[in-house]
Amino acid sequence: MRKRLLALLLVFVMVVGLLPQTVLFASAAYSGTCGENLTWTLDDNGALTISGTGAMKDYSYLSEAPWYNYRSEIKTVVIGDSVTSIGSDAFSDCDALTSVTIGNGVTSIGFQAFSICNALTEITIPDSVTSIGFQAFSCCDALTSITIPDSVLSIGSYAFSWCDALTEVYYGGDENDRSKISIGSNNTPLTDATWHSITKYNVTVSSVAGGVVSSDRQTAAEGKTVTLTVTPNAGYEFVTFLVDGVAISGNTFTMPKAAVTVTAEFKLINDVRVSTVNGAQIRTTGAQGLRFISSIDKTSLDFSRVVEYGTILIPSADLTDISELQIGATLNGHTVAKVPANYIYDESDDEVTFTAVITNVAAKNYAREYTARAYAIMDDGSVVYADAGASRSIYAVAKRGLENPNESDTNKEIFREIVDLVENS
Numbered sequence: 064m065r066k067r068l069l070a071l072l073l074v075f076v077m078v079v080g081l082l083p084q085t086v087l088f089a090s091a092a093y094s095g096t097c098g099e100n101l102t103w104t105l106d107d108n109g110a111l112t113i114s115g116t117g118a119m120k121d122y123s124y125l126s127e128a129p130w131y132n133y134r135s136e137i138k139t140v141v142i143g144d145s146v147t148s149i150g151s152d153a154f155s156d157c158d159a160l161t162s163v164t165i166g167n168g169v170t171s172i173g174f175q176a177f178s179i180c181n182a183l184t185e186i187t188i189p190d191s192v193t194s195i196g197f198q199a200f201s202c203c204d205a206l207t208s209i210t211i212p213d214s215v216l217s218i219g220s221y222a223f224s225w226c227d228a229l230t231e232v233y234y235g236g237d238e239n240d241r242s243k244i245s246i247g248s249n250n251t252p253l254t255d256a257t258w259h260s261i262t263k264y265n266v267t268v269s270s271v272a273g274g275v276v277s278s279d280r281q282t283a284a285e286g287k288t289v290t291l292t293v294t295p296n297a298g299y300e301f302v303t304f305l306v307d308g309v310a311i312s313g314n315t316f317t318m319p320k321a322a323v324t325v326t327a328e329f330k331l332i333n334d335v336r337v338s339t340v341n342g343a344q345i346r347t348t349g350a351q352g353l354r355f356i357s358s359i360d361k362t363s364l365d366f367s368r369v370v371e372y373g374t375i376l377i378p379s380a381d382l383t384d385i386s387e388l389q390i391g392a393t394l395n396g397h398t399v400a401k402v403p404a405n406y407i408y409d410e411s412d413d414e415v416t417f418t419a420v421i422t423n424v425a426a427k428n429y430a431r432e433y434t435a436r437a438y439a440i441m442d443d444g445s446v447v448y449a450d451a452g453a454s455r456s457i458y459a460v461a462k463r464g465l466e467n468p469n470e471s472d473t474n475k476e477i478f479r480e481i482v483d484l485v486e487n488s
Contacts, residue, residue: 095129097153101146105130109138109159119150121173128153135159142166149176151196158182167191167288172199174219181205190214190235190287195222197247204228209253210261213240220247232258235284265322272445273299273329283318290315293327296368296443302328352422353455356408357437359415364439364447366415372439373403374419379432379454388436388452401438429457430485458485 094104101115111130113119122128130137137157142149144166151174154160160180165172165187171194177183178201187210188195197219200206206226213236223229229252234241237260246254263282266289270276274295283289291314295301303310305326355374359366377388381395392399404417421433436452461481464470470478 093130093133097129097150098146103130105133105137109136111137111140113140113142113146115143116145116147118148119146119153119173121151122153123151125152125155125175128155138162140164142169144168147171149173151175153177155179165189165192170194172196174198175201178202185209188212188215193217195219197221198224201225207231208233211235215244217245218247218250218253221249222247223253224249224251226252229253229256232256233261234258235261235263262320264318264320266318267322267324269324269326271326271329272296272443274301274327276304276325276327278325280318285318285320287318288315289318289325291325291327295329296441296445299329299445302330352420352424353433353435353457353460354418354420355402355435355437355453355455356416356418357404357435357449358417359437359439360413361415362413365441368442369439370442371403372415372417372437373401373405374435375399375401375438375448376421376433376435379434382434385434385436385452388434389448390438390446424457426484427488429461429481432456432459457481 092104092106094102097103097113098115098117098119100117101113101119103111103113105111125131128134134154134157136159137154138159139162140154140157140160141164145168146166147168148171149165149169153173153176154163155175155177156179157177158179158181160177161182161184163177163183163186167189168191169189170191172188172192174196175198176196177186178198180200181202181204183200183203184205185208186200186206190212191214192212193214194217195215198221199219200209200223201221202225203223204226205228206223207228208231209223209229210233213234232253241258261284263284265282266278266280268276268278274293277292279290279292280287291304293301293304293314304314304316305311305328306316307323310328355376357374359369359372375388375390377394377397377399381397382388387394388399390399390401402419402421404419406418406420408416408418410416419435432454433456434452434454437449439447441447458481461478464478465475465482
């Protein structure tokens with residue numbers, strides 16, 4: 064009783080001459096405002112919720128708080144993530160209060176904010192808080208433990224005075240971090256308590272073609288919320304975040320009691336592609352081969368980031384699906400090879416048309432079809448491909464050349480030799 068009277072004197076809450084007040088009990092929900100853009104509601108179960116955006120109002124003395132007349136009915140307090148401060152004398156003398164959830168947007172806890180909350184046994188301060196005010200938790204007789212993040216830089220005088228049950232402090236930093244906290248006078252219960260450093264685990268961001276992933280934390284303690292952000296590269300669309308290879312819902316996850324690796328999945332956007340291979344020719348001089356003609360629509364991707372483009376190919380018999388035709392893939396014992404563009408037919412601001420030549424095709428393979436698909440390699444190593452491929456054989460191209468009335472006689476002689484060789488073998 065002596066401590067309680069002393070605390071009330073220190074915080075100027077003894078007012079002489081006031082008439083007795085009748086306490087109103089919360090038999091129904093109550094609500095109101097507690098800041099310029101903040102509202103409060105108190106439900107029938109004793110849950111007081113602060114919602115909205117911005118700072119709570121500071122109250123000159125505890126009876127100014129709009130829920131003061133219902134304070135003995137308040138059992139839980141939930142402060143939303145968009146609230147930026149807890150006002151002075153906001154929850155003083157809420158003697159039935161057992162649980163407080165402070166949102167991740169709160170940066171300061173005001174003067175006497177939770178003083179004389181005698182049923183409160185523990186509290187966790189979020190990482191956003193940097194200051195704890197004068198007498199913020201004073202005379203919380205049942206308070207046994209508190210979790211303080213390494214973001215806290217100042218703790219006001221008397222903040223934990225007369226908290227005689229306080230024995231455990233769980234701190235989010237190391238001894239060096241703790242030495243940087245400015246702790247005011249008369250906080251003996253806090254400074255004499257046993258301080259435990261909370262173990263933090265690494266959050267490793269793994270790079271991946273298709274975009275850039277980042278995390279708001281490089282390390283985090285078990286139970287902390289980690290927020291991820293992503294920026295897809297041109298031509299890619301974000302699909303999902305992965306934590307240790309497992310997809311998560313949304314962009315946050317709760318840190319386990321272990322280090323984690325985070326990354327993301329991306330997919331190519333259908334309308335940002337290299338144009339399909341649109342034709343083929345055979346060589347009329349030198350070693351026989353196929354010339355595939357392709358084009359890239361520069362407007363569909365950031366062409367300044369393209370470091371190489373050309374054609375990839377594989378014998379058609381080795382393909383079951385065009386999606387398998389990717390650089391480096393192994394199909395039926397054959398490696399999908401890439402043939403960089405070796406001649407530009409035409410180029411404008413919007414498009415580039417080029418050829419890629421497969422040379423030295425043996426005569427025994429003149430009838431074999433080769434499937435080609437255009438590609439472009441971006442500066443981050445990612446690859447975009449044509450939506451479709453084109454299949455051609457030297458024999459088929461030669462035969463069509465023979466049927467072309469505009470083809471030269473010299474070329475037709477070469478075509479005839481190829482057709483005869485295949486048909487008579």
